[in-house]
Amino acid sequence: MLKNNHKILHYNLVFAIFLLLNFKTSNARSERGTPRRGVVAWVTMKRWLGHLNSQGELLRIDRPVDVEYEAGAIADLLVKNNGPAVIFSQPRLADGTISEIPLVMNLFGSKQRTMQALGVSQEDEIGQRMVAMMKPDIGLFVKRPWKALPLAKDAMAMPPKKKRTGACQRVKLPLDLTKLPIPKTWPMDGGNFVTLPLVITKNSNTGEHNMGMYRAQVFGPKQIGLHWQIHKHGADHAAMHGKDAKMPVAICIGGPPELIFSAISPLPDNLSEYQFAGILGRKSLPITKALTQELMIPANADIVIEGYCIPSETRREGPFGDHFGFYSLTGQYPVLHVTAITARKDAVLPATIVGLPPMEDGYLGEAIGRQFSPVLKFQHRDVSSVHLPMETGFHNLAIVASKQRYPRQARKTALGLLGAGQMMFLKSIVAIDENQDPRDLEALLDCLNDKVDPATDLIVLKGQVADALEAASKYENVHDKLIIDATTLAKADPRGDDEPLEGSYSQHTPQWRQYAGSEKASQYPAPKPEDIPAFLANVLKLDLVSDARMLRDSMLVVSTSVEGRPSVKTGCDPSLLNEKENALLDSQELVRREQIIQLRNSIWQLDNNYGIRWLFVTDDDLDLHAEGARKRLLWQLTCRFDVERGLTFDANKSRLCWDATTPIPSKVHGTRRWPAITLHDEETLQKVASHPELENYHWPQHLTFHESVKSNGGE
Numbered sequence: 001m002l003k004n005n006h007k008i009l010h011y012n013l014v015f016a017i018f019l020l021l022n023f024k025t026s027n028a029r030s031e032r033g034t035p036r037r038g039v040v041a042w043v044t045m046k047r048w049l050g051h052l053n054s055q056g057e058l059l060r061i062d063r064p065v066d067v068e069y070e071a072g073a074i075a076d077l078l079v080k081n082n083g084p085a086v087i088f089s090q091p092r093l094a095d096g097t098i099s100e101i102p103l104v105m106n107l108f109g110s111k112q113r114t115m116q117a118l119g120v121s122q123e124d125e126i127g128q129r130m131v132a133m134m135k136p137d138i139g140l141f142v143k144r145p146w147k148a149l150p151l152a153k154d155a156m157a158m159p160p161k162k163k164r165t166g167a168c169q170r171v172k173l174p175l176d177l178t179k180l181p182i183p184k185t186w187p188m189d190g191g192n193f194v195t196l197p198l199v200i201t202k203n204s205n206t207g208e209h210n211m212g213m214y215r216a217q218v219f220g221p222k223q224i225g226l227h228w229q230i231h232k233h234g235a236d237h238a239a240m241h242g243k244d245a246k247m248p249v250a251i252c253i254g255g256p257p258e259l260i261f262s263a264i265s266p267l268p269d270n271l272s273e274y275q276f277a278g279i280l281g282r283k284s285l286p287i288t289k290a291l292t293q294e295l296m297i298p299a300n301a302d303i304v305i306e307g308y309c310i311p312s313e314t315r316r317e318g319p320f321g322d323h324f325g326f327y328s329l330t331g332q333y334p335v336l337h338v339t340a341i342t343a344r345k346d347a348v349l350p351a352t353i354v355g356l357p358p359m360e361d362g363y364l365g366e367a368i369g370r371q372f373s374p375v376l377k378f379q380h381r382d383v384s385s386v387h388l389p390m391e392t393g394f395h396n397l398a399i400v401a402s403k404q405r406y407p408r409q410a411r412k413t414a415l416g417l418l419g420a421g422q423m424m425f426l427k428s429i430v431a432i433d434e435n436q437d438p439r440d441l442e443a444l445l446d447c448l449n450d451k452v453d454p455a456t457d458l459i460v461l462k463g464q465v466a467d468a469l470e471a472a473s474k475y476e477n478v479h480d481k482l483i484i485d486a487t488t489l490a491k492a493d494p495r496g497d498d499e500p501l502e503g504s505y506s507q508h509t510p511q512w513r514q515y516a517g518s519e520k521a522s523q524y525p526a527p528k529p530e531d532i533p534a535f536l537a538n539v540l541k542l543d544l545v546s547d548a549r550m551l552r553d554s555m556l557v558v559s560t561s562v563e564g565r566p567s568v569k570t571g572c573d574p575s576l577l578n579e580k581e582n583a584l585l586d587s588q589e590l591v592r593r594e595q596i597i598q599l600r601n602s603i604w605q606l607d608n609n610y611g612i613r614w615l616f617v618t619d620d621d622l623d624l625h626a627e628g629a630r631k632r633l634l635w636q637l638t639c640r641f642d643v644e645r646g647l648t649f650d651a652n653k654s655r656l657c658w659d660a661t662t663p664i665p666s667k668v669h670g671t672r673r674w675p676a677i678t679l680h681d682e683e684t685l686q687k688v689a690s691h692p693e694l695e696n697y698h699w700p701q702h703l704t705f706h707e708s709v710k711s712n713g714g715e
């Protein structure tokens with residue numbers, strides 16, 4: 001998320017100021033007193049759990065609970081209800097034995113808990129501290145040296161502190177990963193996964209360490225997967241290391257929250273996670289040498305798996321129920337060969353479950369996004385705020401409020417963000433006015449309704465970087481992106497109604513768009529609200545329409561039933577089918593495409609005023625009128641949508657159709673295998689329902705998938 005130029009210089013500058021002002025001793029002492037407001041290093045997982053317990057935020061289940069499915073489903077139910085963290089004191093392994101190490105889940109599954117874990121009282125406190133370090137105000141420090149104190153403390157805490165031994169090495173465990181309470185959360189998962197791993201690697205040239213969070217699939221007692229995607233630092237280190245030499249790797253589990261947050265924070269390339277953990281907790285991170293590998297590991301981790309990988313040696317990894325609510329597809333990834341497993345005396349194994357949002361990773365992501373927003377604003381000066389709705393799984397949609405002092409500035413802002421760190425994965429980005437709150441989804445619908453002219457406000461960027469989890473695109477890691485400009489026109493925009501600048505032409509623009517956002521807007525309504533009820537009634541009469549709902553005057557969403565659409569429970573992988581079955585898929589995808597065109601054209605025909613500028617089409621596995629349906633719609637309309645395949649316009653580009661029906665895999669039509677949705681099976685749900693301590697928690701209605709009678713597959 002950060003640009004990296006000169007960052008080292010800035011940090012060095014902070015050190016220089018520190019030395020100049022010579023605060024060395026006072027810093028070390030003050031750390032031991034009562035923590036200042038908002039300054040906490042949890043130091044260990046145990047302390048964090050103790051805190052949660054004292055706040056009534058930790059549910060304890062002492063009966064045996066299966067690490068396969070049951071524990072994860074309980075955590076899912078809790079996070080869906082804004083419930084507490086949970087500790088399973090008797091996790092039951094697949095072989096029926098009980099693990100001595102407890103399993104903890106949903107540690108960060110609410111906004112309040114993420115704030116406490118980070119030891120902050122403000123949503124953007126960490127980012128503010130980061131910006132202060134990147135841009136120290138020298139003038140101020142010369143005049144008022146004491147103002148530099150907090151900055152110096154942050155800088156002092158950066159270098160990790162080497163310890164001779166670590167608490168994480170106190171207990172030596174047998175070399176058998178299957179004895180750890182590592183959960184398996186979804187029925188189609190390829191195995192048990194460490195879901196909050198801190199994967200430590202080393203740059204073989206510089207010795208610099210990286211700590212990233214890449215899920216780790218247990219392949220056997222001494223083998224575990226390393227799912228570092230091509231864009232990640234771990235993969236970078238492996239590429240640098242050389243293909244056939246043993247590369248030391250450690251997977252740490254647990255440790256204090258500041259450690260876990262550092263692994264998932266969007267740091268500049270030259271600020272290491274160990275340094276950042278120190279900044280977060282305002283206390284140097286203790287590290288120690290691994291027992292069997294040349295690596296420095298966090299001394300206070302709960303569990304450490306040491307080993308090596310040979311970068312050229314890979315295994316088929318996955319599938320894994322992932323954060324979009326789909327199973328991510330299988331792929332080839334490196335394998336870690338275990339050489340030691342150690343633990344703290346009081347070790348617990350923290351884990352999470354990812355799947356249909358909202359989930360714990362959504363809260364983690366939101367917390368990180370908000371905390372880092374000052375850094376983002378510091379580097380993208382036009383941004384006033386950004387929001388990535390949790391409901392879309394983050395990478396599908398961002399809403400950015402931007403300055404618009406000159407024409408098209410908001411579009412420039414959106415383009416800039418698409419080049420910033422993880423934002424490169426975004427599928428769509430909506431630019432809104434500077435003073436509009438991007439978290440207000442009602443206001444978002446309003447401005448899409450009032451301010452977007454399909455002919456001139458949608459910009460498609462062809463062939464861009466995509467997330468490996470993006471299933472809707474025809475290509476792996478590549479997709480088209482969409483920028484939607486929903487801002488009020490700036491003064492002197494060629495689309496405005498004032499005199500164009502000298503020598504410039506005016507750009508043809510409908511009046512409702514010219515005046516959108518201004519006082520005159522109400523004089524130019526489009527469409528006419530009085531026509532809408534009759535129009536909607538006619539839409540509902542169409543054969544292909546299962547249900548319909550107006551979201552705004554110009555926005556209609558319809559659901560439809562597609563013959564042969566992939567089952568939500570199994571997905572569809574054509575490589576597992578025979579020739580005849582594949583030929584059937586080809587013809588069904590053709591029918592689907594024709595069906596959408598026919599549906600679209602019939603609706604546009606009914607709309608003779610050209611007022612329905614937005615037509616969204618999706619599958620009828622969603623009840624459009626259920627409570628919370630809009631959240632589900634946000635998910636459905638972004639996850640199942642591919643810009644290249646799904647976005648079409650009418651002849652004069654005054655209306656658009658957004659096809660978010662599930663594509664049917666077909667070689668002929670260029671649609672890829674389609675993943676299943678993460679859903680618990682009946683047996684698991686019954687087990688969960690049998691826990692008396694969970695009786696006040698309920699599964700949300702809008703996350704129900706209605707199976708269509710015509711759907712493909714075995715249910």
Ligand SMILES: [Mn+2]
Nearest residue numbers: 210211212233
């Ligand atoms: Mn990194």
